[in-house]
Amino acid sequence: xxxxxxxxxxxxxxxxxxxxxxxxxxxxxxxxxxxxxxxxxxxxxxxxxxxxxxxxxxxxxxxxxxxxxxxxxxxxxxxxxxxxxxxxxxxxxxxxxxxxxxxxxxxxxxxxxxxxxxxxxxxxxxxxxxxxxxxxxxxxxxxxxxxxxxxxxxxxxxxxxxxxxxxxxxxxxxxxxxxxxxxxxxxxxxxxxxxxxxxxxxxxxxxxxxxxxxxxxxxxxxxxxxxxxxxxxxxxxxxxxxxxxxxxxxxxxxxxxxxxxxxxx
Amino acid sequence: xxxxxxxxxxxxxxxxxxxxxxxxxxxxxxxxxxxxxxxxxxxxxxxxxxxxxxxxxxxxxxxxxxxxxxxxxxxxxxxxxxxxxxxxxxxxxxxxxxxxxxxxxxxxxxxxxxxxxxxxxxxxxxxxxxxxxxxxxxxxxxxxxxxxxxxxxxxxxxxxxxxxxxxxxxxxxxxxxxxxxxxxxxxxxxxxxxxxxxxxxxxxxxxxxxxxxxxxxxxxxxxxxxxxxxxxxxxxxxxxxxxxxxxxxxxxxxxxxxxxxxxxxxxxxxxxxxxxxxxxxxxxxxxxxxxxxxxxxxxxxxxxxxxxxxxxxxxxxxxxxxxxxxxxxxxxxxxxxxxxxxxxxxxxxxxxxxxxxxxxxxxxxxxxxxxxxxxxxxxxxxxxxxxxxxxxxxxxxxxxxxxxxxxxxxxxxxxxxxxxxxxxxxxxxxxxxxxxxxxxxxxxxxxxxxxxxxxxxxxxxxxxxxxxxxxxxxxxxxxxxxxxxxxxxxxxxxxxxxxxxxxxxxxxxxxxxxxxxxxxxxxxxxxxxxxxxxxxxxxxxxxxxxxxxxxxxxxxxxxxxxxxxxxxxxxxxxxxxxxxxxxxxxxxxxxxxxxxxxxxxxxxxxxxxxxxxxxxxxx
Numbered sequence: 069x070x071x072x073x074x075x076x077x078x079x080x081x082x083x084x085x086x087x088x089x090x091x092x093x094x095x096x097x098x099x100x101x102x103x104x105x106x107x108x109x110x111x112x113x114x115x116x117x118x119x120x121x122x123x124x125x126x127x128x129x130x131x132x133x134x135x136x137x138x139x140x141x142x143x144x145x146x147x148x149x150x151x152x153x154x155x156x157x158x159x160x161x162x163x164x165x166x167x168x169x170x171x172x173x174x175x176x177x178x179x180x181x182x183x184x185x186x187x188x189x190x191x192x193x194x195x196x197x198x199x200x201x202x203x204x205x206x207x208x209x210x211x212x213x214x215x216x217x218x219x220x221x222x223x224x225x226x227x228x229x230x231x232x233x234x235x236x237x238x239x240x241x242x243x244x245x246x247x248x249x250x251x252x253x254x255x256x257x258x259x260x261x262x263x264x265x266x267x268x269x270x271x272x273x274x275x276x277x278x279x280x281x282x283x284x285x286x287x288x289x290x291x292x293x294x295x296x297x298x299x300x301x302x303x304x305x306x307x308x309x310x311x312x313x314x315x316x317x318x319x320x321x322x323x324x325x326x327x328x329x330x331x332x333x
Numbered sequence: 334x335x336x337x338x339x340x341x342x343x344x345x346x347x348x349x350x351x352x353x354x355x356x357x358x359x360x361x362x363x364x365x366x367x368x369x370x371x372x373x374x375x376x377x378x379x380x381x382x383x384x385x386x387x388x389x390x391x392x393x394x395x396x397x398x399x400x401x402x403x404x405x406x407x408x409x410x411x412x413x414x415x416x417x418x419x420x421x422x423x424x425x426x427x428x429x430x431x432x433x434x435x436x437x438x439x440x441x442x443x444x445x446x447x448x449x450x451x452x453x454x455x456x457x458x459x460x461x462x463x464x465x466x467x468x469x470x471x472x473x474x475x476x477x478x479x480x481x482x483x484x485x486x487x488x489x490x491x492x493x494x495x496x497x498x499x500x501x502x503x504x505x506x507x508x509x510x511x512x513x514x515x516x517x518x519x520x521x522x523x524x525x526x527x528x529x530x531x532x533x534x535x536x537x538x539x540x541x542x543x544x545x546x547x548x549x550x551x552x553x554x555x556x557x558x559x560x561x562x563x564x565x566x567x568x569x570x571x572x573x574x575x576x577x578x579x580x581x582x583x584x585x586x587x588x589x590x591x592x593x594x595x596x597x598x599x600x601x602x603x604x605x606x607x608x609x610x611x612x613x614x615x616x617x618x619x620x621x622x623x624x625x626x627x628x629x630x631x632x633x634x635x636x637x638x639x640x641x642x643x644x645x646x647x648x649x650x651x652x653x654x655x656x657x658x659x660x661x662x663x664x665x666x667x668x669x670x671x672x673x674x675x676x677x678x679x680x681x682x683x684x685x686x687x688x689x690x691x692x693x694x695x696x697x698x699x700x701x702x703x704x705x706x707x708x709x710x711x712x713x714x715x716x717x718x719x720x721x722x723x724x725x726x727x728x729x730x731x732x733x734x735x736x737x738x739x740x741x742x743x744x745x746x747x748x749x750x751x752x753x754x755x756x757x758x759x760x761x762x763x764x765x766x767x768x769x770x771x772x773x774x775x776x777x778x779x780x781x782x783x784x785x786x787x788x789x790x791x792x793x794x795x796x797x798x799x800x801x802x803x804x805x806x807x808x809x810x811x812x813x814x815x816x817x818x819x820x821x822x823x824x825x826x827x828x829x830x831x832x833x834x835x836x837x838x839x840x841x842x843x844x845x846x847x848x849x850x851x852x853x854x855x856x857x858x859x860x861x862x863x864x865x866x867x868x869x870x871x872x873x874x875x876x877x878x879x880x881x882x883x884x885x886x887x888x889x890x891x892x893x894x895x896x897x898x899x900x901x902x903x904x905x906x907x908x909x910x911x912x913x914x915x916x917x918x919x920x921x922x923x924x925x926x927x928x929x930x931x932x933x934x935x936x937x938x939x940x941x942x943x944x945x946x947x948x949x950x951x952x
Contacts, residue, residue: 082335086902098904100340141372257376259421259434262369
């Protein structure tokens with residue numbers, strides 16, 4: 069089974085995020101980068117499919133040179149090869165155009181199934197999967213918390229309110245992964261895996277290599293622009309009602325505060 | 334929260350100070366690169382955060398249990414142990430020919446910073462196994478290696494070191510376990526060993542003990558000790574494992590590392606325990622000492638690991654915990670309450686912890702780096718020189734790591750206040766787990782005797798001279814840095830004090846007052862530790878100062894206001910500023926005491942020797 073996993077490198081979930089002076093981006097200097105955790109679930113799912121059906125797992129991403137680290141980590145986990153869409157024009161592209169480049173890079177690998185996280189822990193747009201599927205004209209099975217395949221049909225479960233629904237689709241198909249670390253339990257790269265990763269093929273592709281015109285990726289073509297970023301407001305400290313009151317007095321004070329100050333009742 | 338070890342500082346030591354990548358010029362490490370190094374560190378941190386640390390408290394509370402001769406480790410240890418072995422971590426710094434991954438030992442210890450900080454008790458099992466497997470690698474016959482070594486390096490079977498007996502602890506030469514040669518060339522082993530770390534457990538099917546014992550007619554004392562490979566289960570030729578008459582008679586209830594089993598082992602209760610000689614008869618101590626350097630460094634690392642976690646937890650707590658008004662509005666009841674990190678006394682404690690931890694890190698990793706150079710060197714002169722550094726550094730690493738590590742844990746509790754003393758918070762466990770490090774693998778008193786009695790006198794003091802020359806070479810660059818000259822001066826004075834005490838010891842050693850160096854060996858070792866760490870931090874300050882000035886220049890920051898802005902906004906700038914602050918704090922607060930410490934030794938005060946035993950207290 070020929071599998072493509074589209075991944076994204078995101079700041080570590082433990083990072084302290086700060087807004088850059090331009091107010092439109094974050095300070096990336098000194099940040100620690102990881103594979104987006106949901107994309108890591110996708111790598112794990114891909115490696116499980118491969119161990120069952122054989123085939124090839126290719127990881128695809130875009131971005132500055134540092135993203136090679138994410139690709140190497142995926143290779144160390146067990147992926148077979150990697151593609152890095154590395155083109156300066158991508159810097160100013162909006163999500164739609166980035167996704168177009170990723171779809172083109174994935175198509176080059178002639179996949180039967182494309183996997184990726186349902187969302188990324190950076191901008192959390194949750195759009196890539198649906199857009200790539202749409203561009204390829206493929207069915208999209210979203211938010212998978214399980215994934216099985218007999219080699220012809222793919223079956224997933226996705227959570228819905230109060231339960232799960234089972235979806236299936238013939239190949240080719242694009243699946244976005246939901247769930248949690250506990251559900252997918254993505255494997256760690258082993259030390260021999262890390263050494264092998266160094267020798268696995270990693271291709272860099274320009275937009276022109278993918279049959280795309282860099283001119284279409286300029287900032288003026290963007291349909292979405294980030295105009296400003298701001299930190300969530302600081303939460304005010306909670307207020308404890310005590311004042312030496314008994315239970316009834318505290319209840320009375322609480323009702324008064326909710327009514328007169330917070331005005332919620 | 335990543336509160337196990339300071340990844341940025343680890344990378345600073347590896348890349349900027351010791352330049353680990355340059356090891357790839359040796360054939361042994363030709364495949365090694367910075368990219369690989371960072372990937373390995375990332376995985377170690379991830380494994381530590383996600384698998385090791387979540388089992389730390391649980392393992393402490395559950396502890397090991399002993400029932401019907403069987404020892405059970407906390408159930409939650411199985412998964413981290415499995416992942417550790419399957420990932421190839423146990424033999425990560427051993428050559429591929431024996432099943433290892435061939436990484437530098439330095440990288441191995443850098444990874445240990447994460448894994449050991451997350452859960453030291455789990456790390457005990459592979460740690461002991463590795464030491465035993467390494468003895469087999471260095472001294473075992475091909476047959477013993479085929480049967481045991483590969484299975485141990487993979488973690489399939491575990492290993493131990495069995496030295497201590499009830500009358501033979503620090504005085505290992507007094508041990509009484511017997512080995513009687515059998516017709517088939519193997520030996521019948523009988524005797525009891527105590528305090529055996531990981532002596533019995535249920536993480537692996539089999540455990541292979543390295544047992545010190547006496548053959549019949551062997552000379553008295555340490556010269557008559559041999560070392561034997563004694564498996565708990567003996568593999569028959571058809572592969573079936575047979576009981577080898579090794580019994581666990583009980584486990585210790587301890588202050589800390591509850592998840593690590595500490596066992597009483599009885600060998601040959603029924604006369605059916607077979608052992609296989611490692612090397613030659615009566616060569617046991619020499620062989621055992623072969624792995625002692627790494628084992629002692631492992632224990633020094635333990636102290637560093639607990640200090641790591643204790644410091645980072647206390648730092649986070651100090652940022653979160655709101656208590657008290659800012660110092661300038663101390664008497665104003667309406668002043669806003671602030672996080673305790675704003676209080677000068679708390680900041681001083683944090684700086685003590687930061688600078689100590691960073692000093693220890695540099696010390697441990699320098700020793701690891703020297704071990705790599707010994708292993709990789711092709712020139713015998715180079716190998717000998719680095720072996721000399723290792724020999725000198727090991728007792729310092731073991732003792733400083735464990736003692737100062739404990740002090741850092743203690744200070745962490747102080748930062749937490751009453752909560753730190755309670756089980757609700759993790760720092761009290763770090764302190765309990767840390768204490769053993771100053772005791773096992775040769776008490777710190779023994780380390781001091783090793784340094785003063787053996788290492789100083791080796792090759793007529795050449796080890797010390799070589800080390801001082803190497804320090805001088807590096808300091809020559811630091812001396813050109815005008816910003817650091819106040820620190821250099823204090824360092825020079827401290828080093829001179831140390832040299833004075835060293836000469837004092839050499840003179841006393843030749844007189845009938847030879848017991849004075851023994852009396853003050855430990856304070857001398859502490860002084861060596863302070864001076865070594867002072868040197869390493871000064872070296873770091875020099876590197877950091879250069880980088881910081883580059884960052885200022887890149888941001889056109891030439892005055893205090895613009896520099897202050899860079900420090901607030903630029904993580905790297907804050908880091909390098911912090912490195913210089915560590916050096917400045919340590920050198921001013923600790924190294925300034927070197928003169929007093931030297932005087933306390935050279936005053937030749939013998940009150941501790943002169944006092945009659947019953948003069949200590951009439952009880």
